[in-house]
Amino acid sequence: MDHQPDMRDWSFAKRALAEIQQAKRKKWYSFWVQVELPDGKKHWYQLPKDVQYAMRQHEKKHRQDWFLIIKGALINVPVSAYDEQGNVALKTGVIRRAERRHQHTSDPAQISRSQFVQPRYSWWGISNQKEMIVYLQHDHNQGNREQIKRDVKIINRNWQRARWQAPCRLMLKYSLAVSCLVMLCSWSIVRGLLLVGGLIGLIFSLWLDWYLRPAA
Numbered sequence: 001m002d003h004q005p006d007m008r009d010w011s012f013a014k015r016a017l018a019e020i021q022q023a024k025r026k027k028w029y030s031f032w033v034q035v036e037l038p039d040g041k042k043h044w045y046q047l048p049k050d051v052q053y054a055m056r057q058h059e060k061k062h063r064q065d066w067f068l069i070i071k072g073a074l075i076n077v078p079v080s081a082y083d084e085q086g087n088v089a090l091k092t093g094v095i096r097r098a099e100r101r102h103q104h105t106s107d108p109a110q111i112s113r114s115q116f117v118q119p120r121y122s123w124w125g126i127s128n129q130k131e132m133i134v135y136l137q138h139d140h141n142q143g144n145r146e147q148i149k150r151d152v153k154i155i156n157r158n159w160q161r162a163r164w165q166a167p168c169r170l171m172l173k174y175s176l177a178v179s180c181l182v183m184l185c186s187w188s189i190v191r192g193l194l195l196v197g198g199l200i201g202l203i204f205s206l207w208l209d210w211y212l213r214p215a216a
Contacts, residue, residue, distance in 0.1 A: 029100045031055045033070065033112065035077050035093035038154040042096065045077050045112040046105050067098040074155065075116035076136055076148065078109050090144040092136055092151035119155075126156045 031047045047055065059066040073095050080089040090113065105111065115136050119126040133152050137145040
């Protein structure tokens, strides 16, 4: 905890100087981001110096919504300590929150990497997935490159599951109900077509539910 000096016996000039210095310290801050990893765990990381500078420039132009440029972006973060050669295990996660904090760390394991990129989502998932993987893999060793590729694919699958799993299971129940009702009725061409459509919907729903299953 920071020690606050007792300024009651200080001269006016000394007290005024101390108050100015305290005010300057209060204005100083760093940008931090909360990153959700593919396994669902969330961790806070300080942005690196080059991104700090870029964020400050962006914040000057966008005082109210500065965080929108980075929220939802994919970013590489360390998940281990750096070794003597400067190597570290990396993972790719999604930025869920961004904050300005009067806090600074020099621990490289708590500082994100500079690469971050916003995904473009289509009706089915991330449309720029290949480009993102190539960008995020840049200048990393083979082990981290493979991990980044896996992470981006899991993040895409997680988005697909959140978007489509509930409608998929609703379609599954509807297709099953239609198929059962048609089978109980007397046969006709229309009922036969409904039965075929219901079975197709049932098969498709089962396949989609299997495809959207959580990764092992």
